[in-house]
Structures are given as structure tokens and as C-alpha cells.
Amino acid sequence: MTQADVLSPVRPKKTSPGTRRNRRSATLVVGCVLAGLVALLALVSLFWLPYPTDDTSGGRLAGPGGGHLLGTDKLGRDLFTQVMTGSRIAVEAGLGSVLIAATIGVTLGVLAAFAQGWLDDTVSAFLDILIAFPTLLLAMLIVAARSATLGSAVLAIGLAQSAVVARLVRILAKRVLAHDYITAARTSGTSWSRTVAGHVLPNIWPTLVVNLALQFGLAVLAEAGLSYLGLGAPPPNASWGRMLQEAQATFTTAPVGALAPGILLVLLVIGVNLIADGLRDTLDPATRRRRA
Amino acid sequence: MTLLDVRGLTVRTTDGRTLVDDLSFSVASGERLGLIGESGSGKSLTTLAVLGLLPDGMSATGSIELAGTQIVGAPEKRLTAVRGRDAAVVFQEPLTALDPLMRVGRQIAEPLRVRTGLKGDDLERAVAHALEQVRLPEPERIARAFPHEISGGQRQRVALAMALACDPKLLIADEPTTALDVSVQAEMLELIDTLVREREMAVLFVSHDLAVVAKVTDRALVMKDGRAVEEGAVHTIVGAPREEYTRTLVASARRLESALDLRSAR
Numbered sequence: 118m119t120q121a122d123v124l125s126p127v128r129p130k131k132t133s134p135g136t137r138r139n140r141r142s143a144t145l146v147v148g149c150v151l152a153g154l155v156a157l158l159a160l161v162s163l164f165w166l167p168y169p170t171d172d173t174s175g176g177r178l179a180g181p182g183g184g185h186l187l188g189t190d191k192l193g194r195d196l197f198t199q200v201m202t203g204s205r206i207a208v209e210a211g212l213g214s215v216l217i218a219a220t221i222g223v224t225l226g227v228l229a230a231f232a233q234g235w236l237d238d239t240v241s242a243f244l245d246i247l248i249a250f251p252t253l254l255l256a257m258l259i260v261a262a263r264s265a266t267l268g269s270a271v272l273a274i275g276l277a278q279s280a281v282v283a284r285l286v287r288i289l290a291k292r293v294l295a296h297d298y299i300t301a302a303r304t305s306g307t308s309w310s311r312t313v314a315g316h317v318l319p320n321i322w323p324t325l326v327v328n329l330a331l332q333f334g335l336a337v338l339a340e341a342g343l344s345y346l347g348l349g350a351p352p353p354n355a356s357w358g359r360m361l362q363e364a365q366a367t368f369t370t371a372p373v374g375a376l377a378p379g380i381l382l383v384l385l386v387i388g389v390n391l392i393a394d395g396l397r398d399t400l401d402p403a404t405r406r407r408r409a
Numbered sequence: 410m411t412l413l414d415v416r417g418l419t420v421r422t423t424d425g426r427t428l429v430d431d432l433s434f435s436v437a438s439g440e441r442l443g444l445i446g447e448s449g450s451g452k453s454l455t456t457l458a459v460l461g462l463l464p465d466g467m468s469a470t471g472s473i474e475l476a477g478t479q480i481v482g483a484p485e486k487r488l489t490a491v492r493g494r495d496a497a498v499v500f501q502e503p504l505t506a507l508d509p510l511m512r513v514g515r516q517i518a519e520p521l522r523v524r525t526g527l528k529g530d531d532l533e534r535a536v537a538h539a540l541e542q543v544r545l546p547e548p549e550r551i552a553r554a555f556p557h558e559i560s561g562g563q564r565q566r567v568a569l570a571m572a573l574a575c576d577p578k579l580l581i582a583d584e585p586t587t588a589l590d591v592s593v594q595a596e597m598l599e600l601i602d603t604l605v606r607e608r609e610m611a612v613l614f615v616s617h618d619l620a621v622v623a624k625v626t627d628r629a630l631v632m633k634d635g636r637a638v639e640e641g642a643v644h645t646i647v648g649a650p651r652e653e654y655t656r657t658l659v660a661s662a663r664r665l666e667s668a669l670d671l672r673s674a675r
Contacts, residue, residue: 233465297506304460305520305575306493315519319510
């Protein structure tokens with residue numbers, strides 16, 4: 118060790134106990150495997166499907182095996198094909214909704230955080246009303262105005278979630294803005310946009326990412342719910358929600374039709390939640406500083 | 410030449426409480442003025458008002474003229490131009506005065522970039538130079554560190570470097586040594602004293618500690634409950650206080666001092 122190292126003004130980073138770090142990364146790994154499984158199905162479905170989506174050549178309600186990995190539904194369509202398209206739609210719905218929620222939510226939240234007095238009150242009241250407004254009703258309104266497509270469902274879910282994200286961002290940003298370092302930045306002439314990009318966003322990022330991961334899981338569930346009610350993607354694009362609804366009547370004789378989309382839905386949502394949990398442990402500045 | 414001229418400054422909350430009451434003082438260029446008072450006497454609010462940074466729900470009336478610019482009621486745009494160029498501030502708590510997620514170097518680079526327009530390697534060199542000036546060892550290394558990776562005294566030096574990076578005409582120091590160890594306090598005061606003298610910078614030094622104010626400033630203003638109680642040369646205030654409150658303040662400081670002397674003598 119050189120003398121410079123001994124006199125180092127920077128304290129060396131302490132390492133955390135191995136077990137805690139392992140448990141932390143295990144959560145993340147399991148989550149990635151579960152969600153990755155569905156993501157892989159979705160990705161493959163873009164290039165290859167066992168059967169065309171409108172192929173009804175199989176026998177009705179055939180059991181697994183015999184050219185159909187999971188059997189067929191009551192119209193003779195291959196279930197595995199439907200499950201694969203369903204994965205794609207679920208991932209698309211999750212990503213699309215989160216993208217809309219993040220874009221609108223972060224913009225509105227940051228603006229609300231900077232706003233003062235009556236403007237802040239107005240924006241907050243508006244957000245609260247939007248949160249109280251049922252997503253289902255919003256979805257029905259949008260479907261009535263447009264048509265029952267995946268886009269409509271994603272728009273409805275994204276808009277509903279953007280209010281939740283905006284409220285979170287507002288409160289997080291307000292907390293950051295109250296710090297002395299913001300005052301210090303302002304006194305040194307840092308512009309509004311640079312304050313947001315340099316100080317506010319990096320400081321709310323860890324919490325925001327975790328929340329967005331959770332919102333992804335919720336969006337997948339919401340899309341399944343909407344398409345169960347016929348407000349999602351229209352046939353022949355099988356969505357998990359509609360598969361569940363169609364298999365409901367024949368559940369006792371052909372349970373695979375309901376089990377397959379149901380299990381994948383649960384796997385994806387659990388996987389995404391585990392990822393969010395793992396991300397929180399690694400990203401959260403509070404836990405990170407405790408480790409450092 | 411008068412750099413800062415405060416006339417009849419009154420700060421009120423929206424629910425009608427008066428926190429600073431008809432306060433008047435002025436600071437000439439290169440002059441060092443101390444604001445003394447117990448907590449809650451309105452000294453910190455006064456400094457925030459000077460920069461147009463009063464928190465939500467408080468409003469200032471009266472007149473604050475900083476280098477010829479009226480601060481009270483000025484739009485944000487004019488305030489941004491004044492801040493940094495005419496006045497910069499060092500806060501009491503160095504940990505909250507630095508962004509925990511931004512490397513120290515980048516935080517100093519920002520005001521430097523705004524003022525000088527430097528970029529890339531030149532900016533990096535300027536940052537290292539700024540850190541050197543506040544007597545930080547291994548400036549390159551500190552510049553790459555996060556605030557939690559350096560000590561409290563080093564953090565306060567970084568905060569001072571940030572304020573000086575703007576090369577302001579007036580340095581506002583709001584209890585800059587209160588959060589530090591006694592041994593580090595003395596060094597810090599010495600450093601502020603030297604740097605400010607070198608630059609012929611005016612200082613508005615806020616503290617509850619008479620001894621600290623006496624060390625750095627020439628003139629002092631004693632505040633109580635938002636009002637100015639007494640104003641004058643520091644040694645007159647310490648040596649021959651006129652007002653009852655100042656006398657109590659000086660006496661209690663003496664008592665504390667003698668208690669400390671007693672302890673160290675043992």
C-alpha cells in the first residue's frame with residue numbers, strides 16, 4: 118500500500134454480508150426466469166407459431182398430445198398457439214401501458230411538484246379524481262369512442278396508471294426539491310430543466326423504476342380482465358383473458374384451456390413482482406447507502 | 410459602494426405571523442457583516458429572502474437591493490441571473506447541501522459551466538482547481554467521490570468550493586461551521602477568512618455563536634424575534650454591549666467559554 122492510499126480521503130467501500138446479497142440477487146434471478154419464460158414465448162410467437170391463429174383443423178376440445186402440445190379449444194384451434202399469442206399480447210399490454218403511464222405520469226408529476234399554491238392543489242385534485250375513476254369505466258368509454266382493440270385497452274390502462282405514477286412522482290419530486298442541494302443549485306444559477314434532469318430524476322429514479330415494474334404486473338392483469346369482458350384484443354388474436362372466458366364453460370371436461378393461460382398469467386405477474394422486489398433492494402439509495 | 414441594501418424587510422407567513430420585522434441593514438463591497446441571534450430569531454430567513462428563496466407560504470415586503478437589483482417581488486428570471494453571479498450561499502448541513510447521487514465533481518462543474526462556459530477537459534481542470542483552492546487533498550479523487558464517501562469537513566469544503574465557483578460578490582454563510590467538529594470548525598473559519606480576503610468578497614455570516622462571528626466579521630447585527638436589537642463593530646458588541654439582550658448573549662457566551670476553559674485546564 119502506498120502512502121497515498123493510507124492517507125486516502127475516500128473511505129473504502131465496505132462489502133455487505135454475502136448471504137444478504139445472495140438472497141437479494143436470488144429474488145432478481147427467479148423473477149427474471151419467470152418473466153423471461155413468458156417473454157421468450159412472446160418473442161418466438163413473432164416469428165413462428167405451431168399453427169396459424171385461425172386454423173381450426175384440430176378436433177374440438179382435444180386433449181394434449183397428438184400434434185397439439187396442449188390440445189385444442191372448442192373450435193378446434195391449437196391451444197399452445199393461442200397461449201403464445203397471448204404471451205405476446207400480455208407483454209405488449211404491459212409495456213405499452215407502462216410507457217404511457219411513465220410518459221404522462223412523470224411529466225405531470227414533475228410539473229405538479231414545481232407548481233405552487235392553487236395550481237398544485239388543482240393538479241392534485243385532478244389526479245385524485247382520475248385515480249378514483251374506475252379503470253373499467255374508462256376502458257368502456259374509450260372502447261365506445263374507438264373500438265375494442267388492444268390499443269384501446271392499453272390506452273385505458275395507461276391513462277389510469279399515469280395518475281398513480283404522477284401522484285407518486287409529485288410527492289417524490291417535492292421531497293427532493295425541499296433539499297438544500299436544490300437551493301444550492303438554484304443559487305448557482307442552474308436552470309429549471311437542468312435541475313430536473315440532473316437532480317430530481319436521478320433521485321426519484323430508484324423508487325420510480327420499482328413502481329413501474331409493479332405497474333407492469335398490474336397492467337397485465339388489467340388487460341386480462343378487460344379482454345375477459347370482451348374489451349381487449351379482438352379474435353383471432355388470443356388474449357389470456359379471453360381464453361379464460363372461452364374455456365370457462367368447458368372447464369370440467371377440458372381444464373387445460375383455462376389452466377394454461379391462468380398459470381402463465383400468474384407466472385408473469387409473480388415474475389415481474391419479484392423483479393421489482395429485487396430492483397428495490399439493489400437500487401434503493403437507502404439500502405444502498407447502508408451497504409456502502 | 411453598497412452591495413446589499415436591506416430596507417424595512419418584513420417577512421410574514423400567510424396565516425399572519427410576522428417572522429422578520431422591519432429589518433434594515435447594508436453591506437458594502439468587501440465588507441463582512443455577522444448576523445447573530447438565537448434559533449428562531451429570523452436570521453436564516455433573512456438570508457433566504459436576500460436570494461429570493463423564501464419557502465412556500467411566506468412573503469417579503471420592504472426593499473432588498475443586491476448589486477442594484479431589487480429582489481423583493483422580482484420575477485424568477487431576474488432572480489436566476491442575480492443568484493450565483495452576485496450572491497452564493499453555504500448552508501449549515503453539508504450532507505443535505507450536496508446531491509447524494511451525484512459525484513462531487515459534477516456538482517461543482519455545474520455552476521462553473523454556467524459562469525465560464527467551459528467544457529470537457531478544461532471544465533475538469535477548473536473543478537480540480539476549485540477543490541484545490543479549498544485545501545482539499547487529492548482533488549481528482551474527491552471529484553470522483555460521492556458525498557457519502559467523504560468526511561463532513563470535506564463535504565463542507567466542497568460546498569464552499571461550489572459557492573466560490575460562481576465567484577459571487579457576496580458570500581452568504583448560514584451557520585457554515587455549526588455541524589462540524591470543534592477542531593474542524595477552526596480550520597473552516599480560517600479557510601473562509603483567507604479565501605474571502607484574497608477575493609475581496611463581501612460576506613454575510615450567520616451564526617448563533619458570538620465567538621465564530623467575531624473571528625470572521627468586522628461588523629455585527631444582533632437579532633431577536635425578527636428585529637434588529639443592536640448593530641456595531643464586533644469588538645464593541647463583545648466588549649461593551651449596549652442592549653440588555655446582547656449583554657445576556659455575551660455573558661452566556663462568556664460563561665460557556667469559562668466552563669470550557671475550566672475543563673481543558675484540568
